[in-house]
Amino acid sequence: MxxxxxxxxxxxxxxxxxxxxxxxxxxxxxxxxxxxxxxxxxxxxxxxxxxxxxxxxxxxxxxxxxxxxxxxxxxxxxxxxxxxxTEPDLLIGLDKLLQPKILSEETLQDMFEMRLVLEMGIAELLFARIKPSDIADLKAILKTEKDYPALFEMDFEARFHGRIYEIARNNTLVRFQSMLLPIFKYVHDKGLKLKDEELPKNYVTHALIVKAIETGNPEKYRDAMKRHLKIHFDKTIKMRKLLE
Amino acid sequence: MxxxxxxxxxxxxxxxxxxxxxxxxxxxxxxxxxxxxxxxxxxxxxxxxxxxxxxxxxxxxxxxxxxxxxxxxxxxxxxxxxxxxTEPDLLIGLDKLLQPKILSEETLQDMFEMRLVLEMGIAELLFARIKPSDIADLKAILKTEKDYPALFEMDFEARFHGRIYEIARNNTLVRFQSMLLPIFKYVHDKGLKLKDEELPKNYVTHALIVKAIETGNPEKYRDAMKRHLKIHFDKTIKMRKLLE
DNA sequence: AAAATATAATATGTAATACATAATACATAA
DNA sequence: TTATGTATTATGTATTACATATTATATTTT
Structure with missing residues (x-):
């Protein structure tokens, strides 16, 4: 012994x-x-x-x-x-912690995925609560975006996806997702260094998502969002394997 | 003036x-x-x-x-x-705060919904990472559950749904969802007092979810999960209206 | 010489006291 | 009656001293 x-x-x-x-x-x-x-x-x-x-x-x-x-x-x-x-703030402290430098690769990856999960899972609440004026708002946001797919323009991303959560009327989620964005960008950019990927041919823009929201249902929204985020899904699945 | x-x-x-x-x-x-x-x-x-x-x-x-x-x-x-x-723990502090008594109704509602969102959104990662042995594990869990729909048996819920996240290989989510469970139960129980609801006829049990995982795809999983959680979705949509 | 034990040094943990400061309540004067 | 001054109170900051746990060093023992 x-x-x-x-x-x-x-x-x-x-x-x-x-x-x-x-x-x-x-x-x-x-x-x-x-x-x-x-x-x-x-x-x-x-x-x-x-x-x-x-x-x-x-x-x-x-x-x-x-x-x-x-x-x-x-x-x-x-x-x-x-x-x-006091009514404690669930998200307090998080903004101090949600900095790439102080989180482990694994946790960063977890948070990256969490955003993807939320985007997909929000569909039911979104459709349960959306009003006609919300559609108009989304279209107004689209107008300010450039015509080409502004995939990683953080401002656009934040505004557009943030609005989705607002429409779903969940304030905690709105704040949470805005905190996640820098992390998301960081993980994404790091992934880019590994291999420069091009946009998939059937890439779905914000405009197409809005269309899915306007004329579709939760399933159609998810389908659009899934394709919009496909590059990210692919990336995280690849990167998680590298971590193992 | x-x-x-x-x-x-x-x-x-x-x-x-x-x-x-x-x-x-x-x-x-x-x-x-x-x-x-x-x-x-x-x-x-x-x-x-x-x-x-x-x-x-x-x-x-x-x-x-x-x-x-x-x-x-x-x-x-x-x-x-x-x-x-140190590598900070994103979820630390949360367990101190995630107590029904100290959170506002609105935040509680937000968290209740967050769990629903996560359950639905996890599908892609789940199917990307599941292994045959995971299916076996899930079935083992089913065996320990009673035959009838143990809808609010927290132990079963925690074990089953927790396992889903484990299969998705996202440790932060695993921990997060286990923290959410007490909140979930609380909000649900409070909702029950308003009006005693019976199970919908086409209620989906854990067993059916496993089947959707085993033989299906993300869409089928979500369909099953959505019906499994239907009563909760209905409830939160009703309750949010009351809050307004 | 090597290993076990004692000692010293160091940085955080706890205590006690004093005073600074901001918010409230009360008193005073125009 | 209203605006201003004053006292009071509870938290905020400073200082000093000592307790305690850990590391490193020195000493003893085999």
């Missing part, structure tokens, strides 16, 4: 001890408190000093825990006013 | 001043530093004391900024070792 194996064997008998810092414990207790007291959006929470006394730790520790919760916008603080629970 | 209008008029001339706290500024500077120095995953960052000196602020402020970055797992710290940049 090697030294390493011996250590692992011992470990299975003893289990490594985990040391939760005071801050960790306080954070947990705070979350428990909110739950137990059934505190809602807008409700005030105890003052820092009250928390210090109640838990018997320094204000330093309390404040570090609170900072964590403020970071995810679960609470907000105002001078003299105290702190309140 | 009313008092309120007057204030707004003044505001347009003066613009409200925004006061970035020291912590805010330090946080920004840190992020800039990481970018400028092109620091990557695993690279060490300066010691707390070095940062204090360099920026001329107290360790308190430095530490609060660092706490924020630690919260989103952009950096990690170890005693005596110092701090390093």
């Amino acid at each position: 090697s030294k390493r194996e011996g250590a692992r064997n011992l470990q299975s008998k003893l289990r490594p001890i985990i040391n939760y810092s005071l801050t960790d414990q306080v954070e947990t207790k705070l979350l428990e408190l909110f739950k137990k007291e059934d505190l809602r959006n807008g409700d005030a929470i105890p003052k820092e000093n009250e928390l210090c006394e109640a838990m018997g730790v320094s204000r330093t520790v309390i404040r570090e825990s609170l900072t964590r919760l403020k970071t995810i916008v679960l609470i907000e603080s105002k001078k003299n006013k105290g702190m309140i629970l | 009313s008092k309120r209008e007057g204030a707004r008029n003044l505001q347009s001339k003066l613009r409200p001043i925004i006061n970035y706290s020291l912590t805010d500024q330090v946080e920004t500077k840190l992020l800039e530093l990481f970018k400028k120095e092109d620091l990557r995953n695993g690279d060490a960052i300066p010691k707390e004391n070095e940062l204090c000196e360099a920026m001329g602020v107290s360790r308190t402020v430095i530490r609060e900024s660092l706490t924020r970055l630690k919260t989103i797992v952009l950096i990690e710290s170890k005693k005596n070792k110092g701090m390093i940049l």
Whole structure:
């Protein structure tokens, strides 16, 4: 039995001890408190000093825990006013993290694919909620686009596809997809370096997608979108294989 | 001109001043530093004391900024070792936030829909990557399920649908969807209270979805999944109207 | 000489205290 | 009655000191 194996064997008998810092414990207790007291959006929470006394730790520790919760916008603080629970923003923090440089290749790939998945899956909601005026809006966007397929003109992409989600009336998705765009561009560009691909012959432009929306149904939309995104689907499938 | 209008008029001339706290500024500077120095995953960052000196602020402020970055797992710290940049976890924090009680009805609805969108949109990746052994796995899962449609048995739902994402080989999605499940259940249950709905006659079970995967294509999968989720699609469309 | 053990050095974690600052409520004067 | 000044309060920032865990170095033991 090697030294390493011996250590692992011992470990299975003893289990490594985990040391939760005071801050960790306080954070947990705070979350428990909110739950137990059934505190809602807008409700005030105890003052820092009250928390210090109640838990018997320094204000330093309390404040570090609170900072964590403020970071995810679960609470907000105002001078003299105290702190309140807030409607947390699910996407907060994400914009700080969604930078190519700090994410692994695999996660980037995951997010790239996530956008593709969303574009395809939105169809049902899109058709359930679209109004005539929405079609007009989409056509207005088309007008501003150049005639040739502006495949990677981020502005156009953002505006057009963002509008799709807006029509589907899902605000979280609207914001999410706009965050994904830079990632998408990055992954795409990186893919391009591997092999310069040309547009497929039956490439579907935004205009054709609008047509599918106007005269079609979810299936037709998906068919158009799938072909619009085909180059990306091909790319991600190829690249995922490289990662393995 | 009313008092309120007057204030707004003044505001347009003066613009409200925004006061970035020291912590805010330090946080920004840190992020800039990481970018400028092109620091990557695993690279060490300066010691707390070095940062204090360099920026001329107290360790308190430095530490609060660092706490924020630690919260989103952009950096990690170890005693005596110092701090390093880490591969941040996009979904961290989300599990703290994804609790029905602290999210608004609208956001909950958004997330409910997001799951539906993902289930539908995953088809292409699913079929691009599925292997024969995956089919066998799915069938094994089916065996453990009861014969009747276990529509809201969370365990079954989680296992079955989670497996779908696993087959699609997108780990972020796997984790994301498992986080969404409690939300999904909550929103669904709340919807049930409004009106007790019965299963549609042509309800599609997991078994039928597997069949669509085994013998079909993305379109057939989506057709099956759409009918499997029909009750939920109907519900969200109805409920969104209520929110308006 | 090699391996195990003790010691020192270092960077983060926690505590305590003091003061700064912004927001509110209250008091005061025109 | 309204605008301005003042006090109060809770969070924000600074400073200092010490605790603790990890690494590196030195020492002892075999």
